[in-house]
Amino acid sequence: MSITLDSQVPVAAPVSAPVKGYWQAVFSRLRRDPVALIAGLILLIILAMAIFAPWLAPQSPYSTSMLNRLKPIGTEGFPLGTDELGRDMLSRLIYGARLSLLIGVMPVVNAFVIGSAIGIVAGFVGGRTNTVIMRIIDVFYAFPAVLLAIALAGALGAGLVNSLFSLTVVFIPPIARVAESVTTQVRNYDYIEAARASGARSLTIIRRHVLGNVLGPIFVYSTSLISVSMILASGLSFLGLGARPPMPEWGLMLNTMRDAIYVNPWVSVLPGVMIFSVSICCNMLSDGLRSAMDVK
Amino acid sequence: MMKLEQNSLGMASTVLPSRDRGGLAQPLLSVRGLHKHFIIQKSGFGQQAKRVHAVDGVDFDVMKGETLGIVGESGCGKSTTARLLMRLLTPDSGELVFDGDTVGARGGISLREMRRQVQMVFQNSYASLNPRMSIEDSIAFGPEVHGLKRTEARKRARKLLDQVGLAPNLYANRYPHELSGGQRQRVNIARALALEPRLMILDEAVSALDKSVEAQVLNLLVDLKQEYGLTYLFISHDLNVVRYISDRVMVMYLGKVAEMGDTEALYEAPAHPYTKALISAMPSMDPNQRTSKAPLAGDPPNPIDLPQGCRFSPRCPVAIDACHIEEPPLAPCGEKHSTACLRAEAVMHDRAQVIATNQELS
Amino acid sequence: MNQTAEIVAPQQDQPLVQVSGLEVRFKSPDRTVHAVNGVDLTLKRGEILTILGESGSGKSVTLRTLMRLLPERRTQLKGQVSVDGRDVLAMPQRELRRFRGRTAAMIFQEPMLAFDPVFTIGQQIAETVCRHEGVSHKEGLARALELFELVRIPSARRRLANYPHELSGGMSQRAMIALALSCRPRLLLADEPTTALDATVQIQILLLLRELQRELDMSVIFVTHDMGVANEISDRIAVMYGGRIVETGKVGEIIAQPRHPYTLGLMNSRASGELKGQRLEAIPGSPPDLATLPSGCAFAPRCPYAIDTCHDSVPIAHTIEGQHWAACHRLEQTQP
Structure with missing residues (x-):
C-alpha cells in the first residue's frame, strides 16, 4: 500500500540554519570569547617556545660564567639577566618551558586516560561495582594532593620519572570522580535505554553513546588541573624531588634562585611568573571551553 | 505524496507475515504474573523493608495487529510495565511469551532477539536522542548493532527518515538540538522502526508534543502501523488520544489492572469506579456543560x-x-x-x- | 480587606490589567528571540482570562511581564503594562516588591519550586504574611491556617507542620495557591498550574480556582496549552501564536465558533473517540522559531487559507462580534 504523507510534507526546517556539528558550534562560540582566546594564544606562544627552544634561545642554557653572575634585567647580552651561575636567564626560561610543560601536562594526560576509564566503568556499571571502585578512589582522595605527591615521590626516590608517576596518581582520583558522576548522569538518559533496547552490548553503548557525551566535561575539568599540576611539579622540583640541577626547569630555577632574591629580586621571580601565567591561562581556557561546550 | 513499496527498505524477506508463527489467534505478547517491587528502604532492626509495589501482578495479552492502550495516573505502573516488557528493568517474577516463545527461557526466544522485535518510543524526544550523534547515525545505530554494514544502515536510515516525513537530504546530518519537538519524535519513531520490530511500545510518545503537532504524529503512527502490520502498546494519560487510537484499553491503578476491554465498550460503560472517575x-x-x-x-x-x-x-x-x-x-x-x-x-x-x-x- | 477597599473604590470600572503594544525580546550573543510581538490585553475586575497557546507562543513570557519577572539584563521591553492603575514597567524596585504579592501573585507548574525544603509550609506562609502585612508571627500562623482552610486542605492544622516534600502533588499545588493568596492579591497569575497533575487532581484544582475567584472576587490570568482546561476555567480566552494574540473572545465563542485558522486548526485536530479510524485534520508544519519569525502572519506558512498578503503583512484585529475578534486577513474563509 502507499502512504500519503499529506500532513507531514511541509515540515520544512528553517533552511537558513547551517548544518554544523557539535564541535564546530563549540569552536565558533570559543572564538567569540576574548578571554579564552587570549589565554589560548599565550599558551600557544609558550608551547612554540618550548618546541623551537634551540632556535629561539640566544645562548646555551647550561653555559656558566662566573664573571656574569646575577646580572640584572636589561644587561647587554643578557636581556633577562643571569642566574647565580651566570647562565642566561632568557635561554633557561625558554628551555625550561620544555620540561615544565612536560611535567605539568603529562601527569594530567595520563590521569585523564586512566581516571576516565575507571570513572566511566564505575558510572556505567553502577551498583556494587561502583561503590567498591569509588570507595577505593576515596581513600586516595583523603590525602591532601600536595602531601600525597611529596610522599609518593619521596618514597620512590627523586627523579623526573618518579615525580611524573606520583603526580599521575594524585590526579587520578579527582578525574575518576568527575567521570563517574558525568557517566552516571548520562547513563540515565533515554537514549542509553533506547540503545539497550536495540540489543547493543555494553561496550558498544559506551563506545558510541557514552564516550562522546562524557569526554567533553572530563576534558574540561582535566584542563583546569594542568595549572595545579604545573605548580605541584614545580613544587616537587623545588623540594629536590623532581627535576635535578642543572636541568632548566621553572620550579627548580625558582628554588636555586631563592637566595638571590635580595640581590636581584626581579630576575629571581621570573620562573614564578612563567608558572603563574601558564596556570592562569590554562584555567581561563578551561573556563572558556566549559561555557562554549554548554551548547544545550 | 510518496509511494513506498512494502520491500522498499530491503527488508521484505523478514517482514510479516513470514515472521508470524502462531497465526492471528495467538497473542503477539502474553504477560503473566508480572511483578516489580522497588525497595526504597532496607529492612533493619524490627523494621520491614519499605517497598514500592510498582507492578504488582499484571496479566494481559497483546493481540497481533491491535493497538492496546494503557491508561492510568502517576504511580499506576504503566511506564514500569513498558520497561519490564523491554527488560530495561528486570522483573521480580513473571513470564513473557512472545508469539508462542517464552522470552529468555531454554527453547524460547533470546532476549536480544525479542528486543529486536519489540521497540520503544519514549516521551522525552530530546533525552532519547544522543545529542552528539547526527540523526542519520542515531537511526542507523540499531541495524549496525545487528550486523548491517554502516553504509547499508545509513541507507535504511535515510529511507526511514523519508517515511516519517523528514526529507533525508535536509535532516540526515542534523543534530537533535536543531530539530523541533515534533521532528525529534519522528526521528525516534524512525529509529524504532529501523529494527523492523513487530511490536512498538509508545510510552507517552505524543504527550510532550504541542497540540498542533500531536495530530500529525498520531496520523503518522496510524499510517506506519498499516504499512508494516505493526502492533502498538500505546501508553498515555490522555484519555481522548487513547480512545482515538486504541482497539482495546487497559486501565491500571496502583500496579494492577483495574479494567480492560474494547475501547468503546469501556468508555461507554466503564465497569470500574476508577475508570468512571478518570x-x-x-x-x-462544551462551554455550556462544565464540570x-x-x-x-x-x-x-x-x-x-x-x-x-x-x-x-x-x-x-x-x-x-x-x-x-x-x-x-x-x-x-x-x-x-x-x-x-x-x-x-x-x-x-x-x-x-x-x-x-x-x-x-x- | 477593608484597608484596601477605599483605594480600589474610585477605580472600580477601570480594567485591572491593561497591556498595550507589548514587545519582549531576549538578547544573547548568538541571536535575538522575539518572544512577544505586540500584545494588547485588558482584564476586567473579577474576570478569568485564559491565554491559550503552545510552547514558544509567548504566553508565559506575557504573564511574567505582568510581574516583571523576566531577567532584566537580557530582556528588552516595549509597550505599556498597567496593573491596578500602576505602570509596572516603570516601577522602582521597592514598589515592585510590594506590588508582587499584594497586588499580583503567581502560581507555577512546579509547586515544589515555590517552597524552601528546610522550613515547614506553615512557617513559610506565616513569614510571608508577617513580612508583607507587618503582623506578629502568631497572627501570621493564624492567617496561614485560615488560608489552608480556604484552599480546602483537609486537616489543615496538621498539614501546616509538614515540610514541602511530605505533600502530594495536588496538596502542594493547593499549598502554593494558599501562599499566593496570603496577601490578598487582586490579580492571580497562573502559569500552567495543572499541567503536571494527574487528571483526577487537575479537575479538583480547576474547580478550586474557580470557587476561590468567586469568593475572593479576584481576577485571574491563566496560561495553558490545553483547550479542555481553558474551557473549564475561563470567562474569556486569548489564543496566542508566534508572540501575538491571534484571536480572543468569550469562552463559548472561541470553543464553539473559532474563526482564526490556527484556533480552528487546533479544534479540528483534536483526537477524540468520534474520529476513530479517520485521519486527523492535523495542522501541517511546526511552530515558528522565534529567532527567525516570518515577516507577515506567523501562522501563514502553516495556514491552509494563506495568500500572498498573509506572508507580507501582519494582519490587524478584526471584530467579529462584541468582544470576539481575530487577527487574520482571510476571515471570510472561516465563516461557519
Missing part, C-alpha cells in the same frame, strides 16, 4: 502502603464493606470486557449508590 475528570469541551464536581477527592496514593482489600476502596465512592476486606480478581463483566471490581454490575448500569461521599484523604 473519564469524568476529563475536562469538558461542576470533581469525581474523586485527594491524590492517587503512593504504591508503598497498600490498603487492605481493593486498592481503590479508600477513594471509591461506591465501596461496600466487602471491598475493604478482599481484593477482587480481574473477572469478565461483559463480552471481552473484564474488571477487578465487586460492584462492576452496578457501576456499569449506573445503579451504584454513592455510599460514602468522597471522604477527604488526609
Whole structure:
C-alpha cells in the first residue's frame, strides 16, 4: 500500500540554519570569547617556545660564567639577566618551558586516560561495582594532593620519572570522580535505554553513546588541573624531588634562585611568573571551553 | 505524496507475515504474573523493608495487529510495565511469551532477539536522542548493532527518515538540538522502526508534543502501523488520544489492572469506579456543560502502603464493606470486557449508590 | 480587606490589567528571540482570562511581564503594562516588591519550586504574611491556617507542620495557591498550574480556582496549552501564536465558533473517540522559531487559507462580534 504523507510534507526546517556539528558550534562560540582566546594564544606562544627552544634561545642554557653572575634585567647580552651561575636567564626560561610543560601536562594526560576509564566503568556499571571502585578512589582522595605527591615521590626516590608517576596518581582520583558522576548522569538518559533496547552490548553503548557525551566535561575539568599540576611539579622540583640541577626547569630555577632574591629580586621571580601565567591561562581556557561546550 | 513499496527498505524477506508463527489467534505478547517491587528502604532492626509495589501482578495479552492502550495516573505502573516488557528493568517474577516463545527461557526466544522485535518510543524526544550523534547515525545505530554494514544502515536510515516525513537530504546530518519537538519524535519513531520490530511500545510518545503537532504524529503512527502490520502498546494519560487510537484499553491503578476491554465498550460503560472517575475528570469541551464536581477527592496514593482489600476502596465512592476486606480478581463483566471490581454490575448500569461521599484523604 | 477597599473604590470600572503594544525580546550573543510581538490585553475586575497557546507562543513570557519577572539584563521591553492603575514597567524596585504579592501573585507548574525544603509550609506562609502585612508571627500562623482552610486542605492544622516534600502533588499545588493568596492579591497569575497533575487532581484544582475567584472576587490570568482546561476555567480566552494574540473572545465563542485558522486548526485536530479510524485534520508544519519569525502572519506558512498578503503583512484585529475578534486577513474563509 502507499502512504500519503499529506500532513507531514511541509515540515520544512528553517533552511537558513547551517548544518554544523557539535564541535564546530563549540569552536565558533570559543572564538567569540576574548578571554579564552587570549589565554589560548599565550599558551600557544609558550608551547612554540618550548618546541623551537634551540632556535629561539640566544645562548646555551647550561653555559656558566662566573664573571656574569646575577646580572640584572636589561644587561647587554643578557636581556633577562643571569642566574647565580651566570647562565642566561632568557635561554633557561625558554628551555625550561620544555620540561615544565612536560611535567605539568603529562601527569594530567595520563590521569585523564586512566581516571576516565575507571570513572566511566564505575558510572556505567553502577551498583556494587561502583561503590567498591569509588570507595577505593576515596581513600586516595583523603590525602591532601600536595602531601600525597611529596610522599609518593619521596618514597620512590627523586627523579623526573618518579615525580611524573606520583603526580599521575594524585590526579587520578579527582578525574575518576568527575567521570563517574558525568557517566552516571548520562547513563540515565533515554537514549542509553533506547540503545539497550536495540540489543547493543555494553561496550558498544559506551563506545558510541557514552564516550562522546562524557569526554567533553572530563576534558574540561582535566584542563583546569594542568595549572595545579604545573605548580605541584614545580613544587616537587623545588623540594629536590623532581627535576635535578642543572636541568632548566621553572620550579627548580625558582628554588636555586631563592637566595638571590635580595640581590636581584626581579630576575629571581621570573620562573614564578612563567608558572603563574601558564596556570592562569590554562584555567581561563578551561573556563572558556566549559561555557562554549554548554551548547544545550 | 510518496509511494513506498512494502520491500522498499530491503527488508521484505523478514517482514510479516513470514515472521508470524502462531497465526492471528495467538497473542503477539502474553504477560503473566508480572511483578516489580522497588525497595526504597532496607529492612533493619524490627523494621520491614519499605517497598514500592510498582507492578504488582499484571496479566494481559497483546493481540497481533491491535493497538492496546494503557491508561492510568502517576504511580499506576504503566511506564514500569513498558520497561519490564523491554527488560530495561528486570522483573521480580513473571513470564513473557512472545508469539508462542517464552522470552529468555531454554527453547524460547533470546532476549536480544525479542528486543529486536519489540521497540520503544519514549516521551522525552530530546533525552532519547544522543545529542552528539547526527540523526542519520542515531537511526542507523540499531541495524549496525545487528550486523548491517554502516553504509547499508545509513541507507535504511535515510529511507526511514523519508517515511516519517523528514526529507533525508535536509535532516540526515542534523543534530537533535536543531530539530523541533515534533521532528525529534519522528526521528525516534524512525529509529524504532529501523529494527523492523513487530511490536512498538509508545510510552507517552505524543504527550510532550504541542497540540498542533500531536495530530500529525498520531496520523503518522496510524499510517506506519498499516504499512508494516505493526502492533502498538500505546501508553498515555490522555484519555481522548487513547480512545482515538486504541482497539482495546487497559486501565491500571496502583500496579494492577483495574479494567480492560474494547475501547468503546469501556468508555461507554466503564465497569470500574476508577475508570468512571478518570473519564469524568476529563475536562469538558462544551462551554455550556462544565464540570461542576470533581469525581474523586485527594491524590492517587503512593504504591508503598497498600490498603487492605481493593486498592481503590479508600477513594471509591461506591465501596461496600466487602471491598475493604478482599481484593477482587480481574473477572469478565461483559463480552471481552473484564474488571477487578465487586460492584462492576452496578457501576456499569449506573445503579451504584454513592455510599460514602468522597471522604477527604488526609 | 477593608484597608484596601477605599483605594480600589474610585477605580472600580477601570480594567485591572491593561497591556498595550507589548514587545519582549531576549538578547544573547548568538541571536535575538522575539518572544512577544505586540500584545494588547485588558482584564476586567473579577474576570478569568485564559491565554491559550503552545510552547514558544509567548504566553508565559506575557504573564511574567505582568510581574516583571523576566531577567532584566537580557530582556528588552516595549509597550505599556498597567496593573491596578500602576505602570509596572516603570516601577522602582521597592514598589515592585510590594506590588508582587499584594497586588499580583503567581502560581507555577512546579509547586515544589515555590517552597524552601528546610522550613515547614506553615512557617513559610506565616513569614510571608508577617513580612508583607507587618503582623506578629502568631497572627501570621493564624492567617496561614485560615488560608489552608480556604484552599480546602483537609486537616489543615496538621498539614501546616509538614515540610514541602511530605505533600502530594495536588496538596502542594493547593499549598502554593494558599501562599499566593496570603496577601490578598487582586490579580492571580497562573502559569500552567495543572499541567503536571494527574487528571483526577487537575479537575479538583480547576474547580478550586474557580470557587476561590468567586469568593475572593479576584481576577485571574491563566496560561495553558490545553483547550479542555481553558474551557473549564475561563470567562474569556486569548489564543496566542508566534508572540501575538491571534484571536480572543468569550469562552463559548472561541470553543464553539473559532474563526482564526490556527484556533480552528487546533479544534479540528483534536483526537477524540468520534474520529476513530479517520485521519486527523492535523495542522501541517511546526511552530515558528522565534529567532527567525516570518515577516507577515506567523501562522501563514502553516495556514491552509494563506495568500500572498498573509506572508507580507501582519494582519490587524478584526471584530467579529462584541468582544470576539481575530487577527487574520482571510476571515471570510472561516465563516461557519
